[in-house]
Structures are given as structure tokens and as C-alpha cells.
Amino acid sequence: MLMYTLVLVHVVLAICHGSFAEKMMRPKFKDIKIWSDEKFVSHKVVYDSNDPHLNFSMEVHQDLHDVDIHLEVRIGNKQDSLYTTTLNSTLNVCRILGFANKSPVGRFVHGFIREFGNIVENCPIAKGSYFINKFWWPEDPTTAMLPELEFEIVWQAMLLDASKKRTLIMNDHFGGEFVVQDVNNLKPGIFAMLPKIA
Ligand SMILES: *[C@@H]1O[C@H](CO)[C@@H](O)[C@H](O)[C@H]1NC(C)=O
Numbered sequence: 582m583l584m585y586t587l588v589l590v591h592v593v594l595a596i597c598h599g600s601f602a603e604k605m606m607r608p609k610f611k612d613i614k615i616w617s618d619e620k621f622v623s624h625k626v627v628y629d630s631n632d633p634h635l636n637f638s639m640e641v642h643q644d645l646h647d648v649d650i651h652l653e654v655r656i657g658n659k660q661d662s663l664y665t666t667t668l669n670s671t672l673n674v675c676r677i678l679g680f681a682n683k684s685p686v687g688r689f690v691h692g693f694i695r696e697f698g699n700i701v702e703n704c705p706i707a708k709g710s711y712f713i714n715k716f717w718w719p720e721d722p723t724t725a726m727l728p729e730l731e732f733e734i735v736w737q738a739m740l741l742d743a744s745k746k747r748t749l750i751m752n753d754h755f756g757g758e759f760v761v762q763d764v765n766n767l768k769p770g771i772f773a774m775l776p777k778i779a
């Protein structure tokens with residue numbers, strides 16, 4: 582689910598800025614706090630900024646009947662102390678998986694992420710190991726005229742029991758900034774990927 586967030590953040594930025602030059606805007610994570618309850622799940626997230634990728638691994642210790650994800654994404658201009666709340670919502674994982682399995686866009690995103698590892702496909706989420714290795718979202722070159730942006734992502738998973746009582750099982754905070762830089766290891770842009778689904 583974290584991967585959907587990152588794809589979403591990228592798409593938001595791509596829409597905001599378009600692409601003109603051989604510059605790339607990449608996130609630089611400054612602050613990553615990962616927490617899991619260790620009873621239902623354990624998980625880890627690691628990031629490499631030189632060969633940009635994320636690895637996510639999760640051990641589910643007991644079957645998870647139903648899970649909500651709470652997501653807050655704030656992206657703001659560094660010169661401006663006011664953060665813009667871009668996104669603040671709670672999503673149901675089981676409904677997203679239903680969407681991912683049924684709609685063409687969902688299948689595209691889900692299929693893209695699936696290439697990186699063993700991901701959650703269905704609800705209830707079965708006990709076992711899930712991982713995503715060397716995940717990176719498609720990049721498009723960007724312009725050098727962008728303001729430097731800061732971001733903050735709060736990502737929480739809550740287990741829902743039969744009576745809809747919520748228990749926090751994951752709580753991650755990612756803070757950092759998007760930095761425009763010249764790169765020689767551009768990952769394929771989103772449009773370059775499209776023929777793959779034809
Ligand atoms: C992510 O996983 C891949 C494949 O196992 C590994 O080669 C890479 O070093 C890992 N990256 C980090 C940042 O640990």
C-alpha cells in the first residue's frame with residue numbers, strides 16, 4: 582500500500598510540473614520512522630538514494646481479516662512555512678484490492694508493483710511473508726525551475742475486527758525533500774511503460 586502512495590505522489594508531481602529538461606526531481610528522505618505492533622505484523626522499509634529504490638518487507642503473523650490504511654501526505658514549498666495538506670484519507674485495503682483486480686487502471690498499477698515482489702493480492706490477508714524489492718516509480722525528466730519542495734507522509738495500518746474496532750498495527754512517518762538534480766540513471770517514464778500493458 583505504501584507503493585500506491587508513492588506512485589500517487591509521483592503522479593501528483595508529474596501533473597503539477599510537466600517535463601522539459603534532463604533534470605530529475607527525486608525525493609531525499611531525511612527522516613524515516615517505522616513502527617509495527619509485532620503481534621499481527623512486523624515490517625521494514627529501506628531506501629537507497631544513489632540507485633533510487635525502496636525495499637519493503639512485511640511478515641504477517643496472523644491472518645488479517647480486514648485492514649484500513651490511513652494516509653496523510655503533505656507537500657509544501659520550503660520557502661513557505663505553511664504546509665499544504667495534499668491528501669488526508671482513510672482507505673480500505675480490501676476494497677482497493679477489489680478495485681485493483683477489477684479496473685484497468687488498478688490492474689496496471691497492481692501489475693506494475695507485482696513485478697517487484699510478493700504483494701498482498703486478496704483479503705483476508707493470509708499469514709506469511711510479503712516483500713517488494715528494488716521498487717521505484719517511473720520517472721520523467723523535469724524542469725530546473727521548480728521550487729524545492731518538502732514532503733511528509735504518514736502511513737498507518739489499522740486492523741478491523743468483526744465489530745469494526747480498530748487496532749493500529751503499522752505507523753510510519755517519512756519526511757524529506759524533493760531535490761532537483763542531474764541524473765544519469767533515469768528510470769523509465771510513465772509513458773514509456775504504457776506499451777507493456779498493450
Ligand atoms: C533491496 O533488495 C535488493 C534485492 O534483494 C538488494 O540487492 C538491495 O541491496 C536492497 N536495497 C537496500 C537499500 O537494502
Ligand SMILES: *[C@@H]1O[C@H](CO)[C@@H](O)[C@H](O)[C@H]1NC(C)=O
Pocket residue numbers: 653666669670
Ligand atoms: C486528517 O483527517 C482526520 C479525520 O478527518 C483529522 O482528525 C486530522 O486532524 C486530519 N489531519 C490533518 C493533518 O489535516
